[in-house]
Amino acid sequence: MRTTIAPKMKTALLVFVHWVLQYVVCRDVTLPSGPLFRVAGFRLSLPCHVSGYEGPRTQEFEWFLYRDGAGGRQMGVVSTRDKGFPYAPFQARVRNGEVRVERDSGDRVRLVIQRLRAEDQGKYECYTPSTDSTYQGNYSGSAVVKVIPDSLQISYIRSLTSQPVPEGAELTLTCSSSIQSEQLTHLSVMFGKRGGGERLDGGADAEVSTIREIISIDKLLGVVPGRFYKKRYEDGEITLEKRNGEGGQGFYVMKMKAVQPDDAGLYFCEASQWIRDPDRTWQRIAQRTLDIGNLTVQQLAESLGVASSPKGEVTLQVGSPLILTCEVLGLASEVNSGLLVQWMKRGSVGRDEVGTGGVEVEVARMSPDGIVSWGDDLSRASGGSMEKVSEGKYSLKLFSARPADSGVYRCVVSVYAGRKNPSPSTPATLTQRSEGVVVNLKTKDVLVSAVARLPRGPLLKRGNTVTLICNATVTTTGPVQVQVQWLRWLIPEPDITRNTGGVPLDFGAITEPGLVATLMYNGIVKIHANKSEVSVDRLSDDSYRLRIHTATVEDQGMYRCHAEVWGQDQHGGWYNTGAKAESNLVTVYLYARAADLLLIPLVVGVSSALFVGIVIIATVTCCFMNRLARQRPHK
Structure with missing residues (x-):
């Protein structure tokens, strides 16, 4: 029975498996x-x-x-x-x-x-x-x-000519397109250009792109910027809008607010017809491309020029007005550009040759929105002006020039092509500098010398008033004033102990000086950090006094006076002539007072008496206690 049933089951199973595999x-x-x-x-x-x-x-x-x-x-x-x-x-x-x-x-x-x-x-x-x-x-x-049927239509309003467009100019392109279809189809329009490509992804072997999509309105009416134009679209520099015309005609207007050199190339407009298939996917079923024309950009670097006047070298008397003019040339009238104008100066009074070195500093600037600001020398804000004289022409005026105003002046212009009011983070399209104008100021000859001394008198003791005299002699013509500073160096400790006269043996060991007090040229006194009471006054035309009241050990040191000469111009303004002198060093050493000297033996005497008394009392007490201890057993 088993031999007949098993083969039948096996055959049926194979037939079933074969049928399943086929299925x-x-x-x-x-x-x-x-x-x-x-x-x-x-x-x-x-x-x-x-x-x-x-x-x-x-x-x-x-x-x-x-x-x-x-x-x-x-x-x-x-x-x-x-x-x-x-x-x-x-x-x-x-x-x-x-x-x-x-x-x-x-x-x-x-x-x-x-x-x-x-x-x-x-x-x-x-x-x-x-x-x-x-x-x-x-x-x-x-x-x-x-x-x-093919019903896709496309045309442009105005073609590009071969005339170069200046960098920063606004570019407007308009295309019109329409479709007439019984089916539900959508239309998309794209503006692009050929030429001016660059390597993709930055790779050395990357292919060069010669076609760039600039911006488009897609089949769902969304605005989509091209890969290379996303930043400019986000900044609002490239826009695209659709305007409805008659008979279903659509007008598509693309604007570039400021063309750049990289924008050169052949521009085209592309219209596409789309349909949604039964599987819900979008398919492009028609497309037409229309060349608008070739754009050539005239670069700003090829036309921009910055000139300053007067040319070459200017020599003025101190107190005379200084007037410099900056002119910006080569800007296209149809380009609405913002300008940052700066006046820079290198070199100053005190150099053998004006402008041969040093750091270039900003004197004044006018921002694109017309706001004027001054550099580190804020006093010039009330003693000068910077103005826009006419379109592209700017002036710098210093009402009363000072010796510190000498140097080489240059006008630096930063152009924001096509951007009248750029944001602070917007980089300038181009920055250009003018030739230098050398400004020399004639100053009268001034000679000055300074001598510091301690008036004759008894030895200086702690708690006394220390008086120092500075004699500043000025040889010149016209009214002058002297500004005097008092400086103090610490005396190294070994030098004090080995030199009762207060003269240091090793001058190189002296530390950096500290500013004690200043008598300004206009009579104002400035007292700097000091624990003691300090006063400064003028005794005569050439004699100045520093007094340290109730002097302490901290006031000891080596003192020197520093004299600077200020002159007066024809307008009554004061200026630093640059003439200066430093006096000799005067050492101030404070001795101990008599009361301090008497206090030492008094303290030593009292201490000795106390010690002797304690020894006597301890001895007597010890002997008395021993005697009592010996007498107790006999009782």
């Missing part, structure tokens, strides 16, 4: 679900995919067309394995490549008709010859293609 692994050919609406004269790309097949991974494909109104007659279009497969209407088109099969992979291809014709409308069948062991599954699939 699971069966050929299936898929195409997009239709109908697919495409535009006459434009490209048709119809994909076909086969799966569940046996045999080689590279499958063969054959395409057939069932034209509308042909009574279901089959027409061979193109085959991947048979060059003689196409029927007569397609033979020439297949030979010249207008109709072809493009292979995406071994089992994925697409039928491409480069220029679709009205008679190409119908049902397309994709057939795959069998490579399977048994004929099982779906070996073909089909999709209906509807060919609609």
Whole structure:
């Protein structure tokens, strides 16, 4: 019984497994679900995919067309394995490549008709010859293609001429486009340019892009900037808007607020017609490109010039007005640019040759919004002015020039092409400097000398008032005033102990000085950090006094006076002539007072008396206690 049932069950099981495998692994050919609406004269790309097949991974494909109104007659279009497969209407088109099969992979291809014709409308069948062991599954699939008329229109309002456009000028391009279709289709418009490409991704072997998309309005009416123009779009420098015209005509206006050298190239406008297929994917079914013209940009560096006047060298008397003019040349009148104008100066009084070195400092500036600010010398804000005389012309005026105003002046202009009011973070398009103007100021000859001394008197003691005299002798003409500073150096400790006269043995060991007090040229006294009470006054035209009241040990040191001469110009203003002198060093050493000297023996005496008294009391007490201890046993 077992020998007859087991083989039957085994056979049934094999048949079942074979049937399941045939059911699971069966050929299936898929195409997009239709109908697919495409535009006459434009490209048709119809994909076909086969799966569940046996045999080689590279499958063969054959395409057939069932034209509308042909009574279901089959027409061979193109085959991947048979060059003689196409029927007569397609033979020439297949030979010249207008109709072809493009292979995406071994089992994925697409039928491409480069220029679709009205008679190409119908049902397309994709057939795959069998490579399977048994004929099982779906070996073909089909999709209906509807060919609609071409209604896509595009034109421009004004073309670009060959005339160069100055850097920073505004560029406006306008394209109009429309479609007339019974189907629900959408329109997108893109502005782009050819030329002026650069390497992508920064790689050495990257391909050079010669076409750039600038900005577009997509099929869903969203504004999309191109890859290289995102920053400028976000900054509001590139815009695109749609304006509705008559009869469904749309006008698309692109504006560049400030063209740059990299914007040179051939500009074009591209309109695309889109439709949504039954599988919910968007397909471009028509596209037209229209060249607007070539843009040439005249770079600012080729035209900009900055000139300052007077030319060369200027020599003035101290107190005379200094007037410098800066002129900006080569700016295009149609470009609305912001200007940052600065006056810079290098060198000053006190150098053997004006402007040969030193740090260049800013004297004054005028920002693009017309605000004037001054450099480190804020006193010039009330003693000078900076003005815009006319368009592109600026002046710097110092009402009463001082010796410190000598040096080499340059006008520095930063141009923000096409940006009248740039933000602080906006980089300048170009910065250019003028030639230098050498300004010399004639000053009267001034000679000055200074001598410091301690008046004769008893030895200085702690708590006394210390008096120092500075005699400053000035030889010149005209009214002058002397500004006197008192400085003090600490005396190294070893030098004090070894030199009762207060003269240091090693001058190099002296530390940096501290400023004690200043008597300004205008009579104002400034007392600097000091624990003691200090006063400064003027005894005569050439004699100045420093007094330290109730002097302490901290006031000891080496003192010197520093004299600077200030002159008066014809307007009554005071200026530093640059003449200065330093006096000799005077050492101040404070001795101890008599009361301090008497205190020492008093303290020593009291201490000695206390010590002797304690010793006597301790001795007597010790002896008395020992005697009492010996007498107790006898009792």
